[in-house]
Amino acid sequence: MGLATVIENEAHFQTEIGSAGTKLVVVDFTATWCPPCQRIAPFFEQLPAKFPRAVFLKVDVDRCAETASAQGISAMPTFVFFKNRTRIDRLQGPDPGSLEAKVRQYYGTDEAADEDSAVAGHMDLVTFITKSECECLNESDDHPLAHALNNGSGYLASDCDEQLIINITFNQVVKLHSLKIKAPADKGPKTLKLFINQPRTLDFDQAAGNTSVQELELTPSDLEGGNPVPLKFVKFQNVQNIQIFIKDNQSGGEVTLVNHLAFYGSPICTTNMGEFKRVAGKKGESH
Incomplete structure (x- = not known):
């Protein structure tokens, strides 16, 4: 059928x-x-x-x-x-x-489909992430950011200390509604500072000193990966890239782990193609 x-x-x-x-x-x-x-x-x-x-x-x-x-x-x-x-x-x-x-x-995968329904009206934006342009400062060589962007394929770990800076680039402008983070209750991220549309990846001094768009304080239950962590949606309406400064982890230890990081929202372009038609010209016109 x-x-x-x-x-x-x-x-x-x-x-x-x-x-x-x-x-x-x-x-x-x-x-x-x-x-x-x-x-x-x-x-x-x-x-x-x-x-x-x-x-x-x-x-x-x-x-x-x-x-x-x-x-x-x-x-x-x-x-x-x-x-x-x-x-x-x-x-x-x-x-x-x-x-x-x-x-x-x-x-997408079956798991992604199940999770999509968890954030009503918004979708997992993983297909819009340009993985070649994403980077993570202080990632462990064996456990890089790529592991956390694919659910179930390992985890991201910090290297020299507990701090991480994650830069995610999207292939088109998106609206971000929420984050979903799955991480161990003790080694998972605690304090997050979010920055958007930066021309290049911030360094740790800038991330610590600059004013962020939003700061999040996560609890161990936020890290179970079930419930999305809502963002101030009005501030994330026009996002080309997002940078997440993970300042510390739940236990205050030296290593921060992230099993899975997902972004929920929607791309900006809509089904209203009025703008598109004008460019294409009228029927019968040569292009």
Whole structure:
């Protein structure tokens, strides 16, 4: 079973996007007269069985001209990816390998899906983190930051003393709602200072001396990884990068450990593509 849902009109499209919640939605913009669309159609129909937690929609651009226009579709097939009513990516052309790779990239793991529902209306932003641009000062060589960004693949440990500075860069501007930190009750972080949109990673003197956007005092129960730690949402509406200065840990020891660090929120770009259409030009105009 698990076939893609054929969209009837714009209202139907908005209903499907809305009811999907934090699930990944993959939309195939297609046309009956387009041979590349027909070539990739059987492959697209196999994806719902492979990715049962995602929602797959088919939009015929002639039948649903309003939706195609609102999404700035100029060539078929175009695949558009949504999460949380937010457009996160698009792919043009009938390339099964690229299509499946993108679905896999945004699909997430089973654990992430369970956790997504724990922060209503917000999603784990792990797919938006540019891992190559993240860094951590005073991380242990054997237990670097990368271990804490992937749930279940080890942990982050401090090296010379208990302090850490973590710099997380996102590949697009996001709104941050909360953090989720899983760490041991004794060696987990206690005092956190949060900074955003710094041009480069702060050093320890700057982190200690500069005024932060928010300071958090965590309790051992905050470190169980179950409940997210809310941020002052109004101050984190436009975040390209976030830096976390971990000042000390729960027991006052020399080593701080973090098993898992996750960020919940949403990317800024929305499904309202009014701005996009103006750039693309009107129908019939050459680009």
